[in-house]
Amino acid sequence: MTILQQLIIAIVQGITEFLPISSSGHLILIPYLTDFPDQGPLIDVAVHIGSLLAIVLYFRKDVAGLARGGFSAVGIGKDPVQRRLFWWIVIGTIPAVALGLFLKLGGYLESFRFTDFVAVNLIVYGILLGVADRFGKEVKDYEDMTLRDAIIVGLAQALALFPGTSRSGATMTAARALGYKRVEAARFSFLLAIPAVAGAGLLAALDLADASAQMQWDAVVTGVFTFLAALATMMFLMNFLKRASMMVFVIYRVLLGLALLWFF
Template sequence: MTFLQELLIALVQGITEFLPISSSGHLILIPKLTDFPDQGPLIDVAVHVGSLLAIILYFRKDVMGLARGGFASVGLAKDDAQRRLFWFVVIGTIPAVALGLFLKLGGYLEGFRSTQLVATNLIVFGILLGLADRFGKETKAYEDMTLRDAILVGLAQAMALIPGTSRSGATMTAARALGYQRVESARFSFLLAIPAVAGAGLLAAFDLADATAQMQQDAIVAGILTFFTALATMVFLMNFLKKASMLVFVIYRVALGAALLAFL
């Protein structure tokens, strides 16, 4: 990979990971719309880990709270509220981890790298996002999370393993449909991403250990570049959602999906 391709992948991942427009779908489109070769799922996971580090830095206070909840779960601290939220994040992560392992061990991930699949999911899940954001109430905050809500948002996150769906888009759609405020929907979506992406990164680390030195270097550079892009995007999105709806993202998804289908 050239540095230009690494930079392009990092920019695309860093921007699209947190906006509800599907980062994996856009990453798949890069080799199809440019002269660059397909970077492969290993690089895709590496840049997702770069995004993960940006989440941890931006939401460091929430992450520390979840850590206290984890310690409280084993009797090393006393914080019932954080313990409850910690377990809701864990429970919400299980569907994505289970489905991800099934797809990886079954060798199905490569079969998802289809432009038509990406285009269709951009449209379908974009419309669902628009409906949930338009008609969903704004009465709940992250601290109001219940077991039922955690499971439903977790199931939505599992759906996002299919490119074009968008992990942040699917989880925010579910959260908005359940009555969570826009900013709070994004907050829980990003915190829910931490264990899921960390798990995918751990699996990729084993593959990366067996990769060539050049592939390892490409993954590290792309991940670092993604971290800075993702951090800037997260700051923008959290401020944007305080003042505006998700309509612009819905329009973008539907327009891009329709253009891709027309191109095909």
């Protein structure tokens, strides 16, 4: 792989993983728009690790709280609020894990990777994001998460297994529809991404064969680029949502979806 290919893959993954515009949808487009060879499973693992490290670093205080909640859940320490939030993260992850295993074991994942499907999902889920953000109340914080809300947002996350949906977009849409503030919706979405991104990286790792030294170096470089792009994206989005709506992402999704239908 060239440095240019590594940089493009890392930037696309790092930015689109956390903006509500679909990372899988954009990554599918790279082969159509360039003559790059397939990056292979090792690079898939690298971009997921880079994204995961960026989340953990940016939300390190929340991650530490969830860790305390996990210890409380097994009887080590007492932190009832964090214990509750820890279990909501776990429960919210189950739908995506169940659907992901079903699609992978059934060999269905690749059947959805075509541009028309991506384009329609970009448009439909973009419109839903716009409606939820426009009419959703802003009254709830991350700490107000309930079991019902965790299940609903978790079901929305499972939809992101279909390219063009966007994991962050689907979870933010659900959270905004439930009345969570924009920043808090993004906060819960990113924390819910930790087991989801880790699981996706693990699934990719299981497909790995012995990698050459050059492939390993390519993966390290791509992972570092992804980490930097993802960290910058989260910093931008969390500040952007304090003063603006998600309409710019809605417009981008709809225009991109229409362009894909037109050109492909």
